[in-house]
Amino acid sequence: MKKILQDKSFRLSALLTTIFIGTGIVFLFLGLTDYSYVLFVLLPIVLGIAIGSMKFRKYALISAIVTTILLLILIYIPGLSGVICIVMAVALVAPLIALGYVIMRLIKRYSQIKDTNKLSVLVIPLIPFLIAAPVEHFFKVDKEEIIEVSSSRIYDYTPEQVFEAIKSVDTLDAPKPFLLKLDLPIPIKCVLEKEEVGAKRICYFKGGRLSNADFGGGTITERVTAYEPGKLLKMDVIDYTLVGRNWLGFKEAIYYFEAVAGGKCKMTRVTTYTSILSPRFYWEPMERLGVEQEHEYVLSNLELDLERKFKKK
Incomplete structure (x- = not known):
C-alpha cells in the first residue's frame, strides 16, 4: 500500500480527480x-x-476511483447526500471514468498524441464541462420529471374504518423495509389539523439508520383538496423540509378507498413526486423503489392501527 501511495501516477491522478470532481461539486453549490x-x-x-x-499510469485509474469515492463521502458527512445516492453515483461514475480512460488510450494508439504529466495540459479536458454545465443549467427549460407511484392493499375492514385510521396517524411503528432501515427518511407520524377541505396535514420524518445527525428528517406539509370519508382523501404538497434531498420534490398524495367483497376495503396510495436527476433510466427505478418502500411501511403500519382501533372479536 505504501508503494502505491508513493507512486507518481497515483498522486497525480488523485490531484486531477480532486480538480475535476471538486469542480463539479463546487458548481452544484454555486x-x-x-x-x-x-x-x-x-x-x-x-x-x-x-x-x-x-505519461505514467500504473495506478492512475485506481487512484481516480478511490479519490472519487472519498470526495463523495465528504459530501455525505455534512448531510448533503445519503448513502444510497452515493453508492449509486459511484456505480454510475466509476465505469464512465474507465470508459474515458479507454477512449483516450485507443485514440493514442492510432494517433501521434504524446503522453504528458503537465497539469496545465491534463486539465484541458475539463473545458467541455466548464462550458456545458452553465449552458445547460441556464438554458434548459424542462428540468423536472413528474412521476406517479401507486401501491394498493386490501384490509379486512370497511372503507370508513380504513379512512378513519389513515387520515391522522399518531405513531408509525411497523417493521421497516430495507431502504428505510438503511437511509431513506422514515415517517413517524401524520397530523390532520381539521377534517375538512383546506385543512393542513403535516407528516414528520426522521433519518434512517445510516443517516448522520438529522439527515433525511424533516416534514411534508399537505393541504387537503378532497375529503370524502370512506372514498377519497386527496392532498397537495405545499411545503417539505426533508434534509439533504433537494433533487426530489413532492406534488400530491392521494388515498383511494374502495369497498370489495366480504366487507373489506382496497386502499390505494398514490404519490406524485418530481425529480431533476438524470439520466432518468438510471435514477428512476431506485426513486420508485424508495417511494414504494415508504408506501409499504405506511400500509403495513395501517394494518396494525386498524387492529388496535377496530379489533374484531
Missing part, C-alpha cells in the same frame, strides 16, 4: 450545474480522458 448528464456522464468521461493522457 448553482452552475444540474444533477444531469453533464455532471454524471460528461464530467467522469473527461476525467478518464485526462487520466488516459498521463
Whole structure:
C-alpha cells in the first residue's frame, strides 16, 4: 500500500480527480450545474480522458476511483447526500471514468498524441464541462420529471374504518423495509389539523439508520383538496423540509378507498413526486423503489392501527 501511495501516477491522478470532481461539486453549490448528464456522464468521461493522457499510469485509474469515492463521502458527512445516492453515483461514475480512460488510450494508439504529466495540459479536458454545465443549467427549460407511484392493499375492514385510521396517524411503528432501515427518511407520524377541505396535514420524518445527525428528517406539509370519508382523501404538497434531498420534490398524495367483497376495503396510495436527476433510466427505478418502500411501511403500519382501533372479536 505504501508503494502505491508513493507512486507518481497515483498522486497525480488523485490531484486531477480532486480538480475535476471538486469542480463539479463546487458548481452544484454555486448553482452552475444540474444533477444531469453533464455532471454524471460528461464530467467522469473527461476525467478518464485526462487520466488516459498521463505519461505514467500504473495506478492512475485506481487512484481516480478511490479519490472519487472519498470526495463523495465528504459530501455525505455534512448531510448533503445519503448513502444510497452515493453508492449509486459511484456505480454510475466509476465505469464512465474507465470508459474515458479507454477512449483516450485507443485514440493514442492510432494517433501521434504524446503522453504528458503537465497539469496545465491534463486539465484541458475539463473545458467541455466548464462550458456545458452553465449552458445547460441556464438554458434548459424542462428540468423536472413528474412521476406517479401507486401501491394498493386490501384490509379486512370497511372503507370508513380504513379512512378513519389513515387520515391522522399518531405513531408509525411497523417493521421497516430495507431502504428505510438503511437511509431513506422514515415517517413517524401524520397530523390532520381539521377534517375538512383546506385543512393542513403535516407528516414528520426522521433519518434512517445510516443517516448522520438529522439527515433525511424533516416534514411534508399537505393541504387537503378532497375529503370524502370512506372514498377519497386527496392532498397537495405545499411545503417539505426533508434534509439533504433537494433533487426530489413532492406534488400530491392521494388515498383511494374502495369497498370489495366480504366487507373489506382496497386502499390505494398514490404519490406524485418530481425529480431533476438524470439520466432518468438510471435514477428512476431506485426513486420508485424508495417511494414504494415508504408506501409499504405506511400500509403495513395501517394494518396494525386498524387492529388496535377496530379489533374484531
